[in-house]
Amino acid sequence: MSTLRGTIEGLASQFASSVIEALRGASIDELLDVAQGGAAGGGGGARRGRVTREVTTEVAVAAPRVRRGRGGRLGRRSANDIAAMINSIVSLLQQNPGGLRAEQIREALGVEAKELPRPLGEATDQGLISKEGQKRATTYFAGGGAAKRGGAKAAGGRGRKRG
Template identity: 45%
Template sequence: MTRLAETFARDVLSAIRSAPLDEVLGGGRGRPAAAVAVVTGAAPAAKSKGRVAAPAAAPERKGGNGRLHRRSDDEIGVVVEKIVSLLKKNPTGLRAEQIREKLSLAPKELPRPIKDALSGKKITAKGQKRATTYFAK
């Protein structure tokens, strides 16, 4: 029984040591950092001079799963301008998936800039759902 417990403990420690650093420090989906520190015997990461470290950039996930990092209005504005520029080069219009493809955007990155461009009257739309075609004004 003791040997089984030792093997289990060694395997758990090995799994924790091979986990990504942000997960071990509490930034991932795993346990909070304090719980990991208790299991591993390590001290939790200390804050430096009262400052909290900035969160790590969101990892890229395949298949469009996962959340995007929160984009600023400026970042969204840049994407809007790219969309308008692309649509000006394509007077016959483009569908959302074509815009996304040509600008190398993730599926979740496009709805907000499209909405902002439409509300700002920089582009127009014709059609419904996936058949919607967007045009530059």
């Protein structure tokens, strides 16, 4: 009896390993096709039909992701979208006269980091906001905020003494 049990356990383990290996080698499209009862799923009976409906429901609920295109890039934004983002940034900076860093702006507006560079650049080019500092230490101000505060650029140069 123990020999039969050992044989069954060995076969079950081997079967499970083979199934896992097949799943790892399959593409997402193949898996979805099988789950939805496609050609790979066969034309099974009533019991198989019930199972695929349950799996299809689970797959549909578990994957409400928004597709962005290749590389996780953002979808193309219209000029109105960018203008709305610029207005949001300017009004936020007007409420914070001490200025904000890009990560603080991102958190306050609830947007992704890759959504900010273009609106920040355009707002700076248009003179709606100004900036002081470099890289992650860059602080943005509404209007000419950096010049009003007497930053290094407003004082004339990089802070070196002349003489």
